[in-house]
Amino acid sequence: xxxxxxxxxxxxxxxxxxxxxxxxxxxxxxxxxxxxxxxxxxxxxxxxxxxxxxxxxxxxxxxxxxxxxxxxxxxxxxxxxxxxxxxxxxxxxxxxxxxxxxxxxxxxxxxxxxxxxxxxxxxxxxxxxxxxxxxxxxxxxxxxxxxxxxxxxxxxxxxxxxxxxxxxxxxxxxxxxxxxxxxxxxxxxxxxxxxxxxxxxxxxxxxxxxxxxxxxxxxxxxxxxxxxxxxxxxxxxxxxxxxxxxxxxxxxxxxxxxxxxxxxxxxxxxxxxxxxxxxxxxxxxxxxxxxxxxxxxxxxxxxxxxxxxxxxxxxxxxxxxxxxxxxxxxxxxxxxxxxxxxxxxxxxxxxxxxx
Amino acid sequence: xxxxxxxxxxxxxxxxxxxxxxxxxxxxxxxxxxxxxxxxxxxxxxxxxxxxxxxxxxxxxxxxxxxxxxxxxxxxxxxxxxxxxxxxxxxxxxxxxxxxxxxxxxxxxxxxxxxxxxxxxxxxxxxxxxxxxxxxxxxxxxxxxxxxxxxxxxxxxxxxxxxxxxxxxxxxxxxxxxxxxxxxxxxxxxxxxxxxxxxxxxxxxxxxxxxxxxxxxxxxxxxxxxxxxxxxxxxxxxxxxxxxxxxxxxxxxxxxxxxxxxxxxxxxxxxxxxxxxxxxxx
Numbered sequence: 238x239x240x241x242x243x244x245x246x247x248x249x250x251x252x253x254x255x256x257x258x259x260x261x262x263x264x265x266x267x268x269x270x271x272x273x274x275x276x277x278x279x280x281x282x283x284x285x286x287x288x289x290x291x292x293x294x295x296x297x298x299x300x301x302x303x304x305x306x307x308x309x310x311x312x313x314x315x316x317x318x319x320x321x322x323x324x325x326x327x328x329x330x331x332x333x334x335x336x337x338x339x340x341x342x343x344x345x346x347x348x349x350x351x352x353x354x355x356x357x358x359x360x361x362x363x364x365x366x367x368x369x370x371x372x373x374x375x376x377x378x379x380x381x382x383x384x385x386x387x388x389x390x391x392x393x394x395x396x397x398x399x400x401x402x403x404x405x406x407x408x409x410x411x412x413x414x415x416x417x418x419x420x421x422x423x424x425x426x427x428x429x430x431x432x433x434x435x436x437x438x439x440x441x442x443x444x445x446x447x448x449x450x451x452x453x454x455x456x457x458x459x460x461x462x463x464x465x466x467x468x469x470x471x472x473x474x475x476x477x478x479x480x481x482x483x484x485x486x487x488x489x490x491x492x493x494x495x496x497x498x499x500x501x502x503x504x505x506x507x508x509x510x511x512x513x514x515x516x517x518x519x520x521x522x523x524x525x526x527x528x529x530x531x532x533x534x535x536x537x538x539x540x541x542x543x544x545x546x547x548x549x550x551x552x553x554x555x556x557x558x559x560x561x562x563x564x565x566x567x568x569x570x571x572x573x574x575x576x577x578x579x580x581x582x583x584x585x586x587x588x589x590x591x592x
Numbered sequence: 593x594x595x596x597x598x599x600x601x602x603x604x605x606x607x608x609x610x611x612x613x614x615x616x617x618x619x620x621x622x623x624x625x626x627x628x629x630x631x632x633x634x635x636x637x638x639x640x641x642x643x644x645x646x647x648x649x650x651x652x653x654x655x656x657x658x659x660x661x662x663x664x665x666x667x668x669x670x671x672x673x674x675x676x677x678x679x680x681x682x683x684x685x686x687x688x689x690x691x692x693x694x695x696x697x698x699x700x701x702x703x704x705x706x707x708x709x710x711x712x713x714x715x716x717x718x719x720x721x722x723x724x725x726x727x728x729x730x731x732x733x734x735x736x737x738x739x740x741x742x743x744x745x746x747x748x749x750x751x752x753x754x755x756x757x758x759x760x761x762x763x764x765x766x767x768x769x770x771x772x773x774x775x776x777x778x779x780x781x782x783x784x785x786x787x788x789x790x791x792x793x794x795x796x797x798x799x800x801x802x803x804x805x806x807x808x809x810x811x812x813x814x815x816x817x818x819x820x821x822x823x824x825x826x827x828x829x830x831x832x833x834x835x836x837x838x839x840x841x842x843x844x845x846x847x848x849x850x851x852x853x854x855x856x857x858x859x860x861x862x863x864x865x866x867x868x869x870x871x872x873x874x
Contacts, residue, residue, distance in 0.1 A: 290768050311774040323765035327787040336783070337773035384773070 239301040239391035239424050240266050241287065246296035248282050248448075256282040258448035259296065264441060267422040269415070271456075273435035274445035275471070281396060283445075284428045288394050289313050301391055311340075316385035317394040320401065322377045324369040330356075330380050331365040334387045341388075355387040358417075375406045382414070386421065393418065393425040399434060411437060432472050436460065444468045466588040469510050475546060477510045477582065478556035491552040495531065506583035506591050513559040515580035518547060518572045529581060531556075531574040535566045549574060619851070626650075626844035633840045645841065653845040661829050662818035666846050669823040672738075673805060674853060676822055679742035680804030681797050688748050689789065692755030693781055697767065707756075714749040718810060726813055736820045741811055745804065751796055758792050759785070798861045802854045823850045 241264040248257040257279040264270040272280040285291040287298055289310035297304045305313050316337070324333050331352055338348045356362045359379045369377055378398065385393055395414070399407045415438050418425050429435055435442055436456045444451045444459065444467075452464040463469035469477040481492045491509075511529070518533075533551035545564035546557050551574055558574055566572055583591045621640075625633055628643035657663035694700075695707050718725075725744045734740030762785070770780045811822040821829070827846050832838045 285768075288768075288772060290771065310768075310772045315772065317769070317772045319765045319769060321763060321765055323763065323769035325766070325769075325784055327784075336770075336775075340774035340779060384769075388773075 240264060240299075241270070241392055241424055241426065242297075242299040242302075243283070243287070244297045244299070246283065246286060246298060247294045248279070248286060248291060249294040256448055257286070260445075260448075260450050261296075262441075262443055262450065262453060264424055264426065266424055268440040269418050269425040269427060269438055270441040270443060271427045271429060271435045271439035272443045272445055273429055273432060273471070274451075276430060277447075278445040279448040280428045280430075280445050284394055284396055284426055287392070287426055288315055288317050313392075314390050315392045315394055316388050316390040317396065318381045318385050318398045320397045322369070322381040322398075322401075324377060324380055324384075326369055328368070329365065330361060330367055330369070330372070330383075333369070333380055334383050337384065337388045351387050351389075352383075355383050358386070359383045374402050375410065378402060378406075378410060382417070386417070391424065393423050395425065395427040395429075397429055398427075399429075400431070407434075414438065432474060436472065442472075444471060446471075462590065462592075463582065464590050466508060466510070466584045469582060469584070473512060475513050475557045475559075477512050478516070478554070478558075479508055479510045479584075480552055480554050480556070482507050482509055491531075493553045495552050505585050507586050508584040508588070510582040510584065511576040511580055513546065513557045516556075516558045516574050516576040518549075518558055518560060518566060518574055520570075520572050522573070525575055527578050529576045529578065531576075533558075533572055533574045535568050535570045535572065537568055538564050538566060540564065622844050622847050626841060626848050628841060630839060630841045633844075649841050649845050650849075653842045653849070658826075658830060658839065658842050658846075661821065661826050664818045664821065664826070666823070666826075666842075666849055668819055669821060669826045669846070670849060670853070672741075672820060673822040673824070673850075675738050676741045676807070676811070677801050677804035677853075679738065680745045680807075681800035683742060683746035684748040684751050684800050685793055685796055687746055688751035689755050689786075689793070691752045692759055693785065695752075696756055696759040697777075697780075710749050710752050713747065714753075718745070722809065722813065729814055734814070736815055736817050740814045741820075741822070744814075745807065745810060748800075751800070754796065755789070755792065758789060762788065794861050794864055798858055801857050805854050 241262075243260055243262045246257060246260045247255070249255050260279075260283060262270065272283060274280050282291060286293050287300075289305065289308065293306050297306055299305065300313055300315070310317075325336065328336065334352045334355065335348050338351065343351075352365070353362070356365055359382060361376070361379055361383055364372060364376060364380075369380065372380065378401075381398065398414070399410055402410060411434055414427075427434075427438055429438075439456045441453065442456045442459050443453045446467050452459055452468045459468060460472055463472060463477070466479060470479065483490060483492055509529075531551040533549035533556070535547055535549050536555075537548040539546040539548070540563065544559050544561050546559055547564055547566055549556050549558060549572075556574065560566075585591050621638070624640065624642050625638060626649055627646040628639070629645050632639070632643060653666040655665055655667065657665045691710060695703060695710075729735060729740050729744065732740075734743070766784065767780065770784055775783060806824060807822065808824050811825050815821055815825065818826075818829075823846065827843065827850060830838065830843050830846065
């Protein structure tokens, strides 16, 4: 139905603060793009610029090929789901959903049929006569979704819609949002600071930091090949283990002087990283050629059920290793952490990935 | 809970009942006086129980006309005062809710200047600006008109500030949701802001109605003819220095009738007001 194209979009507030410093993203039709980043990275500002709630300082925003910089939120034909839902407190659920359609002069019987069919999809039919305060958090969330869906807009915008729900409901709504978005086939932009939501929902994942895009790509590509230390530590839970390197005549070695044990491919790399699940632990002392072997001391063990996280200290840094099932190691144990060479990530002085 | 012991309950009730008696007795005594003949009132002591003249006194005052104020009936006075109090209350609410809407939700040049100008008028009570206002009213030919009674009292910094504070508590997301839903400034005002302000409007209406009802100085200046008087002014005019000149029974009736509308407004609006309080939630 619509594409969304951002070209070198900037936002400078009158106070001189540069919230968005030049972002270009192209979202193809029917895809869900997730903007993820820590608070203050400019992701919400960017979303609000797409919505037309913030002016655009520079660059262009185009919806369906048409530049919309100068037109208001109403004419952009977008629908937005807000973090606090922003339901009209004095209106019944039905009126909350019908309000946007009424303002657009949709005929009464069409409003009625659209509201009722949307309510059916979202299982809100029994709640149409209630007011927002009589609803639970999850139900309010659904009404907010319904208000967006009923308008049948070109683009859905989600501003951290799940952050006010409890963990269980969040997981459930996440799946529902994904399913709805796929069934309706509406191009969507979704802002979140939760990397798990980002990974599971996104067709295109955009990682933002300090007003700039750090990396854009399919979620698993971003996960497997993080473009920078920032992305590596932001995407994935627990985060990637990062070990500083120092150069020496015999090639790079770890900060405490441990040799890496094999020839590092990248000489300019100053940081070495591996994911907690890409490493294993062993109590044996046999040589393992082609792998990074780190002597480590276990500090804490976190059993989660299907897996356990070992918090260790190795080469002067804290690292986390994921082992499946119950961990045999106990706090205080000395063991060796082994990571395969092909699973290692290398980063240069600027924090950028080197391959 | 404190005050559970019987003695404490007794003391608390005793104090409250005493307070009510002190407040209610003069009103009761006025009512008693309004049911006696002038002769009974002038011959002390006044009985403590109502007399038999209730119907005569009230119908004479309401429909007959009172000699000392040019034969104008209390009915006419009540009508004048109601028009004035309603005009002041409704006018103040309309003006101040619109000013607050502009100041909170719109960005325009000199916004803060206007805000401060409104704020500064708080420091100028009616009495201070009464001469220039009077001159303006005379020049505009508004003496002895309802417009002259109402308009100078309409501008209200207090109500504007109150609405401003309330509007600032409305989440910005609500405004944004309305904008995305295609509501322009007027739609947002009528569909969202006004319904949410119901309780504030009800509370202000009560306060402002009573404010308008009890105005003394301004109606005294701006009305000359007896049939434009408000009830408070007429009441004063009815009382003469010589006791024998004053129709005390009618004065008492007028005083009783003057209390009724404000009490009605408070009682009726209070219900509405409480319902609004229970219903609204953000």
